[in-house]
Amino acid sequence: MIQLSKKVEYGLIALRHMAIHQQGQIFTAKELANIYDVPYELLAKVLQKLARTGTISSIQGVRGGYMLIKKPSELSISRIIRIIEGEKPMIAECYVDGPDSCSIFDNCSIRRPLGKVQRNLNVLFDKMTIQEIV
Amino acid sequence: MIQLSKKVEYGLIALRHMAIHQQGQIFTAKELANIYDVPYELLAKVLQKLARTGTISSIQGVRGGYMLIKKPSELSISRIIRIIEGEKPMIAECYVDGPDSCSIFDNCSIRRPLGKVQRNLNVLFDKMTIQEIV
DNA sequence: CATAAATACGACTCTAATGGTCTTATATCG
């Protein structure tokens, strides 16, 4: 399957929401979860990851929440996936976890050729940003 | 995860193997499985799917096997994925299984924008063929 | 005709990843 995970989708939805509103505005996880009917706890964890990496800032306590601090044009899909999934989107397992991750690595005849696909994917996901999905 | 499944990888490996050899040559599943150290039964099922859709022809019985009948340039990654996985590579679940497949379909703000990604993906997977991975 | 070699096909198991939930801790405003 070549599909985005729910976590990534929820992250994109949240980031887009922040991007289309006034900069500096604060949104709570609960609020976002309600608007988009997304599981609160799951969204919260995604937002926490985004906060840890400096994509959004988090304000704890009463009247707290999250605030977008990066420019939408700097937030590529690629980057968001890497933050949320922990790794860049890769077409083949061995590209992520190295030679030992695939039992047929040594006999694989498509690894090199797939590099071309990977490079195109990189371009695609790198140049598509939150800016462009508002 | 944006990864090809093992079945697709095995299919690509097999098709590429046929493509780089003389046209009309017959290969058995066992033979291919041995060369690339791929699980025989799994590869066999993939080859059967490819045979059912007229991508390769199958010859039963002793001295049987599979033979490539389509031109490598006609075999796009997109097409091969569709044959083996049963559906085209789609970036979002709802694109495959419709509105009811996603609980937040009605509130989803990224579905439309993701269409752009999907179109780029289509182009990428459509124009990359077995021809280009020899 | 008997046998061996090969595809055809479906049932089955095992494992890991995903999606989702729950609990507890911590921070902060009023």
Place this chain on the structure above:
DNA sequence: CGATATAAGACCATTAGAGTCGTATTTATG
């Protein structure tokens, strides 16, 4: 203090992926 919010990690259920097995069918060949 108490309400509200993030932080973090454990936990669980479901599913999809990878792989295996068993059996039927086809067919070349001695």
